[in-house]
Amino acid sequence: MSGKEELKKAAGVRAVDFVRTGMLVGLGTGSTAEFAIEELSKRIKDGRLSDISCVPSSERTKDFAQTLGLDLVELGSQRKIDVTIDGADEIDPDFNLIKGGGGALLREKVLAQNSQRNVIVADESKLSKRLGSSFPLPVEVFEFAIEAEKGYLESLGGKVRLRLARDGSPFLTDQGNFIIDWSFGEMDDPSSVADCLSERAGIVEHGLFIGTASDIIIGSALGVKHLVPG
Numbered sequence: 134m135s136g137k138e139e140l141k142k143a144a145g146v147r148a149v150d151f152v153r154t155g156m157l158v159g160l161g162t163g164s165t166a167e168f169a170i171e172e173l174s175k176r177i178k179d180g181r182l183s184d185i186s187c188v189p190s191s192e193r194t195k196d197f198a199q200t201l202g203l204d205l206v207e208l209g210s211q212r213k214i215d216v217t218i219d220g221a222d223e224i225d226p227d228f229n230l231i232k233g234g235g236g237a238l239l240r241e242k243v244l245a246q247n248s249q250r251n252v253i254v255a256d257e258s259k260l261s262k263r264l265g266s267s268f269p270l271p272v273e274v275f276e277f278a279i280e281a282e283k284g285y286l287e288s289l290g291g292k293v294r295l296r297l298a299r300d301g302s303p304f305l306t307d308q309g310n311f312i313i314d315w316s317f318g319e320m321d322d323p324s325s326v327a328d329c330l331s332e333r334a335g336i337v338e339h340g341l342f343i344g345t346a347s348d349i350i351i352g353s354a355l356g357v358k359h360l361v362p363g
């Protein structure tokens with residue numbers, strides 16, 4: 134495992150300390166979240182945790198969790214998720230995030246909005262002074278509106294690119310939508326960018342997560358750090 138993978142693993146493992154017996158747990162998507170999911174399964178198997186149900190944030194995570202034998206349930210109306218553990222692509226000092234590198238931003242945001250606690254796990258390379266400095270913003274768009282929304286994003290600035298799958302065909306989300314990766318550049322005010330995108334009917338969801346993270350667990354060369362909003 135590379136040094137970066139070790140840091141991701143350390144963050145993922147530590148995040149499982151937030152889970153208690155009897156909890157409903159939201160499972161994020163991505164390589165760092167998967168370290169947490171593996172650890173969760175390990176603690177259930179060795180008896181440290183029991184009576185755990187999980188809501189996956191993507192088909193990828195669902196498949197992964199199923200292979201580990203986790204109990205998966207649908208998101209219901211009666212019970213909020215106790216803790217969601219998810220990754221991020223960029224994290225700013227105000228705990229705002231860019232997510233959606235894995236294309237699961239829509240379901241991830243639904244979980245985040247329906248969780249009592251949102252624990253974000255990442256290696257230290259994800260920390261950034263300003264969102265947009267190292268990662269384009271994923272924007273989920275439905276087919277009818279692709280060209281119109283590309284034009285809208287370009288009118289705000291930066292460059293757009295339709296995300297492609299490995300075989301060169303357009304990448305499709307779990308909802309069958311498309312992703313436009315928008316390289317806007319550094320954002321002075323991520324909230325106002327989020328507001329602009331939320332107004333657009335053709336944009337299903339975007340990867341700016343404003344004020345949803347309650348805890349950030351960072352795997353760093355100096356050890357695992359737990360950050361909470363100040």
Ligand code: 5RP
Binds near residue numbers: 219
């Ligand atoms: C998926 C996400 C992921 O959490 C994000 O891309 C981080 O992934 P990784 O842990 O593999 O770096 O938002 O939609």
